[in-house]
Amino acid sequence: MKISVNRDLCYGSGDCVYRVPSVFTAADGFGAVIPGRENAGDDPEVREAAERCPSQAITIGE
Incomplete structure (x- = not known):
């Protein structure tokens, strides 16, 4: 299943990076x-x- 982060919705809390640093990172905040x-x-x-x-901001789909 494919993961994406919508930059228009994301406000940079960093929660995803904290929870799963092997998958998520911070890019330009x-x-x-x-x-x-x-x-x-x-x-x-x-x-x-x-x-x-x-x-x-995170979606998981096909």
Whole structure:
């Protein structure tokens, strides 16, 4: 499952980076998916990070 972060919604809380630093990083003050980790959406920790994102900027899809 593919992960993406909508930069228009993200306000840079860093919660995703704190929760799953192996998948998320901060880029220019916003959350981003580490290149090569875009398909880690099946990971339960990634799903939790998406659910708990304060700005609801993380999406997981096909």
